[in-house]
Amino acid sequence: MSAREDVLGRIRQALGPDRTAPAEVARDYRHSDGRPAGDPGLLDLLVDRVEDYRASVLRCGPGEVAGTVAAALDQGMGAGWAPGDVVVAPGLPEEWRPPGSDVDDDRPPVQLADRSAAVTAVAVAIAETGTLVLDGSPACGRRALSLLPDCLVCVVRTDQVVGSVPEALARLDPLRPLTMVSGPSATSDIELQRVEGVHGPRTLMVVLVA
Amino acid sequence: MRVALFATCLVDTLTPSVARATATLLERLGHEVVVPRDQACCGQMHVNTGYRREAVPIIANHVRAFAGAEAIVAPSGSCVASIHHQQADVARRAGEHRLADDATELAGRTYELSQFLVDVLGITDVGAYYPHRVTYHPTCHSLRLLRVGDRPLQLLRAVRGLELVELPGAEQCCGFGGTFAVKNADTSTAMLTDKMANVLGTHAEVCTAGDASCLMHIGGGLSRLRAGTRTVHLAEILASTEDAVTPDQQTKPAVTA
Amino acid sequence: MTAVHLGMPALPTAPRGVGHLRGDESFPAAARSALRDGQLRANLGHATTTIRDKRARVVDELPDWAELREAGRALKAATMARLDDHLEELERQVTARGGTVHWARDANEANEIVTRLVQATGASEVVKVKSMATQEIGLNEALEAVGLDVFETDLAELIVQLGEDKPSHILVPAIHKNRAEIREIFARTIPGVDPGLTDDPRQLAMAARAHLRERFLRARVAVSGANFGIADTGTLAVVESEGNGRMCLTLPETLITVMGIEKVVPTWQDLEVFLQLLPRSSTGERMNPYTSTWAGVTPGDGPQEFHLVLLDNGRTAVLADEVGREALHCIRCSACLNVCPVYERAGGHSYGSVYPGPIGAILSPQLTGVEDNASLPYASSLCGACYDVCPVAIDIPKILVHLRAEHVEAQQRVTPEAAAFRALSTAMSRPWLWHLTQRASRLGRLIARGRPTLPNALPPPISGWTRSRDLPTPPTSTFVESWTREHGR
Numbered sequence: 001m002s003a004r005e006d007v008l009g010r011i012r013q014a015l016g017p018d019r020t021a022p023a024e025v026a027r028d029y030r031h032s033d034g035r036p037a038g039d040p041g042l043l044d045l046l047v048d049r050v051e052d053y054r055a056s057v058l059r060c061g062p063g064e065v066a067g068t069v070a071a072a073l074d075q076g077m078g079a080g081w082a083p084g085d086v087v088v089a090p091g092l093p094e095e096w097r098p099p100g101s102d103v104d105d106d107r108p109p110v111q112l113a114d115r116s117a118a119v120t121a122v123a124v125a126i127a128e129t130g131t132l133v134l135d136g137s138p139a140c141g142r143r144a145l146s147l148l149p150d151c152l153v154c155v156v157r158t159d160q161v162v163g164s165v166p167e168a169l170a171r172l173d174p175l176r177p178l179t180m181v182s183g184p185s186a187t188s189d190i191e192l193q194r195v196e197g198v199h200g201p202r203t204l205m206v207v208l209v210a
Numbered sequence: 211m212r213v214a215l216f217a218t219c220l221v222d223t224l225t226p227s228v229a230r231a232t233a234t235l236l237e238r239l240g241h242e243v244v245v246p247r248d249q250a251c252c253g254q255m256h257v258n259t260g261y262r263r264e265a266v267p268i269i270a271n272h273v274r275a276f277a278g279a280e281a282i283v284a285p286s287g288s289c290v291a292s293i294h295h296q297q298a299d300v301a302r303r304a305g306e307h308r309l310a311d312d313a314t315e316l317a318g319r320t321y322e323l324s325q326f327l328v329d330v331l332g333i334t335d336v337g338a339y340y341p342h343r344v345t346y347h348p349t350c351h352s353l354r355l356l357r358v359g360d361r362p363l364q365l366l367r368a369v370r371g372l373e374l375v376e377l378p379g380a381e382q383c384c385g386f387g388g389t390f391a392v393k394n395a396d397t398s399t400a401m402l403t404d405k406m407a408n409v410l411g412t413h414a415e416v417c418t419a420g421d422a423s424c425l426m427h428i429g430g431g432l433s434r435l436r437a438g439t440r441t442v443h444l445a446e447i448l449a450s451t452e453d454a455v456t457p458d459q460q461t462k463p464a465v466t467a
Numbered sequence: 468m469t470a471v472h473l474g475m476p477a478l479p480t481a482p483r484g485v486g487h488l489r490g491d492e493s494f495p496a497a498a499r500s501a502l503r504d505g506q507l508r509a510n511l512g513h514a515t516t517t518i519r520d521k522r523a524r525v526v527d528e529l530p531d532w533a534e535l536r537e538a539g540r541a542l543k544a545a546t547m548a549r550l551d552d553h554l555e556e557l558e559r560q561v562t563a564r565g566g567t568v569h570w571a572r573d574a575n576e577a578n579e580i581v582t583r584l585v586q587a588t589g590a591s592e593v594v595k596v597k598s599m600a601t602q603e604i605g606l607n608e609a610l611e612a613v614g615l616d617v618f619e620t621d622l623a624e625l626i627v628q629l630g631e632d633k634p635s636h637i638l639v640p641a642i643h644k645n646r647a648e649i650r651e652i653f654a655r656t657i658p659g660v661d662p663g664l665t666d667d668p669r670q671l672a673m674a675a676r677a678h679l680r681e682r683f684l685r686a687r688v689a690v691s692g693a694n695f696g697i698a699d700t701g702t703l704a705v706v707e708s709e710g711n712g713r714m715c716l717t718l719p720e721t722l723i724t725v726m727g728i729e730k731v732v733p734t735w736q737d738l739e740v741f742l743q744l745l746p747r748s749s750t751g752e753r754m755n756p757y758t759s760t761w762a763g764v765t766p767g768d769g770p771q772e773f774h775l776v777l778l779d780n781g782r783t784a785v786l787a788d789e790v791g792r793e794a795l796h797c798i799r800c801s802a803c804l805n806v807c808p809v810y811e812r813a814g815g816h817s818y819g820s821v822y823p824g825p826i827g828a829i830l831s832p833q834l835t836g837v838e839d840n841a842s843l844p845y846a847s848s849l850c851g852a853c854y855d856v857c858p859v860a861i862d863i864p865k866i867l868v869h870l871r872a873e874h875v876e877a878q879q880r881v882t883p884e885a886a887a888f889r890a891l892s893t894a895m896s897r898p899w900l901w902h903l904t905q906r907a908s909r910l911g912r913l914i915a916r917g918r919p920t921l922p923n924a925l926p927p928p929i930s931g932w933t934r935s936r937d938l939p940t941p942p943t944s945t946f947v948e949s950w951t952r953e954h955g956r
Contacts, residue, residue, distance in 0.1 A: 002570070003569075003570040003571060003572050003576060004570040006570075006572055007554075007570050007571075007572060007728065007777070007779045007783065008551050008554070008555070010478050010479075010779065010783035011550050011551040011554075011728075011783055011786060012551055013475055013478060013783075013787070014478060014783050014784070014786035014787035014792075015547075015548065015550070015551075015786065019548060020548060021548065022544065022545030022546075022548040022549060023541060023544065023545060025538060025541040025542050025545055026534075026537065026538065026541060027534075027538050027740075028531075028534040028537070028538070029531040029534040029535045029538055029740070029743075030530070030531045030534075049753060052753075053756070106767060109717070109718055110684045110685075110718060113680075113684055126754070128753065129746075129753040129754035130753060130754065131754045136765065136768050142767060142768040142769070143713065143716075143717040143759070143768055143769055144717050144718060144768075144769075147710065147713050147714065147717055165739050165742050165743050166736075166739040169735065169736065169738055169739045169742075170736075170739075174697065174700040174702045174735040174760065174762060175564065175700060175701075175702070175762045176762075176765070177759070177760070177761045177762075177765050177768055177769055178758075178759070178760040178761075179713065179757065179758070179759055180742075180754070180757065180758040180759075181756070181757060182752070182753070182754040182755065182756050182757075183756050184756070185708070185709055185710040185756055185757070186708050186709070186756045187622045187668075187672055187708050187709045188518075188638075188639065188708060188750045189621070189622040189623035189626070189639055189641060189709075190622070190641075190646050190649060190668040190671060190672070191510070191513060191514050191517065191645060191646060191668070192514040192515075192517045192518040192521075192639055192642065192750075193517060193668060194750070194752070195668045195669050195672050196669075197669065197672060197673070197676075198622060198672045198675065198676055198708075198709035198710055198711070199620070199676055199679065199680075199683070199709050199710035199711045199713075199714055200709065200710025200713060200714075200756070200757060201710075
């Protein structure tokens, strides 16, 4: 008998022929924050929660994105960065990109480690937990893009900001490779104290576009 | 009300003054106390050590001894928790469905002392007088299985002359755990040491709790260290009045002469 | 036990001689040594107190914690009731998205499968994401035995690997080490480390980053575990903090994921419950820094070859126990370790298994068969703190008590303890005999010789008590006796 048949057979034996039907699962928890996506209260909550992870948030209007992304890069890397050090997701709107920045292509992913910063969009942001979700779409880029450069700038539109985890998951496609980002890379491995900055980007900047 | 008193095997055998205080208190509050002579044990020690089959006849004896009682009160969170959460399960597993039903029914009328006073009788001031500095240790089974919450504290706050001091790390186990205290004596002692450090840090004269077993453990440790703090069961404090400071408080294993 | 088990062979438990589920000594013996390590006690006390407070804060923040916890419990129970169906669905979905699914009856089979898959790539080294399942089966040793280099990439795992130590906590395997000890390990073992390295946790994390960076970039094969495997979409999820997980899940050409069969959840929607329960319970954060999910292979993004190894290794034997099967609901948050007064003092190594603490005390003995870990169910004072914090409401004390009984009932011979408990049972169920027994306890008054407490030096098992606590001298009369005398009934 194959291992597959054997393991499945063991499960059936363990549960017995008269196994109890699973009880209905009561989902009595909150399915929504109650506020619509982009509600001003949610935006404030997101900023508060993201900053609690020691990430920084810059807010701007729709026409000011490129300038604000540049300001975020100034803050994240220090002034004097070269546009060529910044790599952006291929689907990032032209008007958001720092002029002269490198656009990710199908180069071997490890080559992205040579870049100092990456700029991407997000698929959804969760206010309550301060989480940004990237879904591998052209605007978010492939997973390596938001991983290897040491500074990550994520541009969030207000209509992408939902209150709670259930609202966010309902908006996402589980077949895409998803990355949920809550602050910069961090560890609690030394004395269970949180320290920001290990293998992933050590600096996370969020540009929130109203 | 006619109250049947379940002394519990440990109190009955080793610290009878706790049961006596419980009876004195209930009578002072105007209730009739009966003490079924055939009572022995709830079976908890057997169940928790792995002897659930052997616990069945003990549970049967308990159910027989208290059959027909209007309300049953015990000065122990742990034993009452076992009556509420274990007896019926153990009986049912052994195929004793009738016993399981009877045990469930009896559990519905069985109360830990502080719950009985506050929830059933609706009183927090029992008219006690106890002029001592006291700290309260919430025993694990009172706290987490019976959820007695702050009922014992409500009762203690109403005692005249009593100065209540908060116990740091109060909700941490004292390390008793029944046969755990013997099977894992070293770990149990390490837990006890930290509990005693917290008790002694309060500079209380008396450490009280709702379980004589945990108090025997804490008190036994304090006594071994020749610490001045003694352990006194909640029932003994509540039974004390100006006229009768409970004469003979046995849960203190008093500093050895 | 249901009738179905009669006549059926018992389901196999995790095999001996492989993996890390069994200790060299019993819990009391191991704890005795650990308790003498003052530094260990201080480190554990500091770390567990820190995390307990953080957890309490973020759990209190959610108004619907109780409802989430109940949903988590119910989801796990419902999943187990149809585990076979969910696993078959997971297999179908993963396969449909370009992954390959393998089944492993036990640790040996899983190790063989992974070794074969790694060797087929021609790679000579493997990077690993922290995973309990691969620790459980001793995968590193199996890979090293065929000459492969294995690099643990989680900071705490790295500390343990470099220090030639053993993990002592599910979430923070190096919890028993403080920052000064970690600095010492890094200074001694990392080639080319900055000689001016201090014990600042940030500097230590940076040293680990520098040490592992190049390995991530050159790695061709990664091995991971999985926190969740979602049946209806074939999506796998790994929850982590440092980004080492993302490195392993993203950069290599080949990804091999080893997942215990109990980690399957039926639907994508179920993740909304567990992604709220897990981070708050484990690191005390509203959300962990990184959660990665993937379904099979995505062209142009991440590993182009994906293998999922589904591991039994005793889990079906656990499932067969109607009381004990709840242990399979565990989502490995380690909240129960952090609140356990026994764990806080004895430390993780005392449990002898990769699963320490309260959950380990119910999981390890069930995976191995209770007789191979017979002291673990007794390694608890049954205080119940673990049950209160468990995000999926596993009634750990109840299962501990159940396993104690399984152990007692497995004995072929009558132990002195069993004889004593049987005798006591006989006495406690016959009032006249009980009263005689109580009277006999008064013999203690003879050895007390008028003192209020018994002597310290008494024979076992009473010595277990009297070595560190006084025992009061039995009174002259029981309460029931004197009451009956006074009241005549």
